[in-house]
Amino acid sequence: MPLLDGESTGSFVTRLAARHGQSVSHLLATVGEGRSAADIEPWQSELYLNAAARQRLAALARRPLTQLTRALASLREEHLLPDGSGAPAYKWPWRPHSGFLVRGCALCAARRGVLDEVWLIRPDPWQICVQHGRFYDISRDGRLPFIDLSLGPHVLRAELRRLRLMRRLGPVGRLLVADAFAVLAHPAVHLPRLGGSRTAPLRLLPTAVTVAYRMARLERLRLDGRLVHDDYRHWREEARSDLGWQLGMALGEWSERHLPLQLPPLPFTRAARPSSRRYRQPGFPHQPDVPEMAPVDKLTCLSWEILARGPRPYG
Incomplete structure (x- = not known):
């Protein structure tokens, strides 16, 4: 079997x-x-x-x-x-x-x-098969069981980058992707919300993955205890310059919830620093345990709603 x-x-x-x-x-x-x-x-x-x-x-x-x-x-x-x-x-x-x-x-x-x-x-009401370039969700419509992504290679590239990020960062990668979708749902960004249409994940995914990688640059250093407050200012300025003020504003609100952790100092040895992998373990404001089947709207630390209100095609 x-x-x-x-x-x-x-x-x-x-x-x-x-x-x-x-x-x-x-x-x-x-x-x-x-x-x-x-x-x-x-x-x-x-x-x-x-x-x-x-x-x-x-x-x-x-x-x-x-x-x-x-x-x-x-x-x-x-x-x-x-x-x-x-x-x-x-x-x-x-x-x-x-x-x-x-x-x-x-x-x-x-x-x-x-x-x-x-x-x-x-955990989420959709999945992308990168092997065959197909988008599947919880739709029960047998006439259109999947969406062909042959005309959207950028979506497949984004999904491959998302999978790579989660392999590298483990649970932290899942949390960053959830936070990235929440950033895109900030009222200032003016993008559709998840669940507003069947294809909303496809439209949002490439930008969400770009945002998640931007977050990962900061989060890895933060969880390893290697950030000071000036680093945040430079990071926010760079985000506004590269991604626009709307996304920069939403990312600024995200970074204010991911402030430097007060970690005990590491022993000052050559072996201790390179072997540190704390960046794979979630830290405040997220919970240390990441439920396997929790969807993005339950994982994010941001407070505003990221799902469309009212009847949705899924979720």
């Missing part, structure tokens, strides 16, 4: 049941005791298990538990149901506890021999 990175547990179990010629409810009865919304579909909500049921699912799938949890995010420790009595149990609620169910790339799935529709569990 092929595993697809990022797939929702509900999507995987639906495929597993079909492979064995069973109904999903029959397969779940072998996984554990539980309840689910009537006639649940994998694009509607996420399936959650406790540790004992997770072990049974791994046995049914004939996969090592480590492989299963690496591929299926909702089976990781922070998303497990409480053990309760210790008996295997599952729950398939009306809505996911966290995250969004985003359509998976059909071409990526087909390369793994999966021809069924696949749904991913993601």
Whole structure:
């Protein structure tokens, strides 16, 4: 049974049941005791298990538990149901506890021999497949399951830069991208907000990534304890000059919340300075733990709203 990175547990179990010629409810009865919304579909909500049921699912799938949890995010420790009595149990609620169910790339799935529709569990209500140049979201419209990005190579370049930033900075990279989207939602910037249209992420992403890299230059030094207040003034002046006064104003408000940290002095040794990697650990005003399925509007430290009000195509 092929595993697809990022797939929702509900999507995987639906495929597993079909492979064995069973109904999903029959397969779940072998996984554990539980309840689910009537006639649940994998694009509607996420399936959650406790540790004992997770072990049974791994046995049914004939996969090592480590492989299963690496591929299926909702089976990781922070998303497990409480053990309760210790008996295997599952729950398939009306809505996911966290995250969004985003359509998976059909071409990526087909390369793994999966021809069924696949749904991913993601922190944000969209994803970009850089391999095939496609934008996917939580739209259920089968007539337009994705947006072709062949006419938008700048968006693909931006997504590759975003992924590179998060590999380098870890959780701090995710926070900076969230803050960058919030900066673009500042009233002075006059850009659309996320959720205002299906294509808003595509329009905003290149600028958001540029802003996130600009922030990273300051944040890495700040978290390593190598900034003084004069550095902020130079950084703000440069931002206004390069990006315009509107973005410069919003970035100024962001930088005022990211003031120098009062860190204990490092031992003055040659080995201590180069090995410092504190810039990968969030510091005030952000929380030290970055929830895996938290969307950008829940991660940012900025106070104004970054999502469009009223009905939105997703989120």
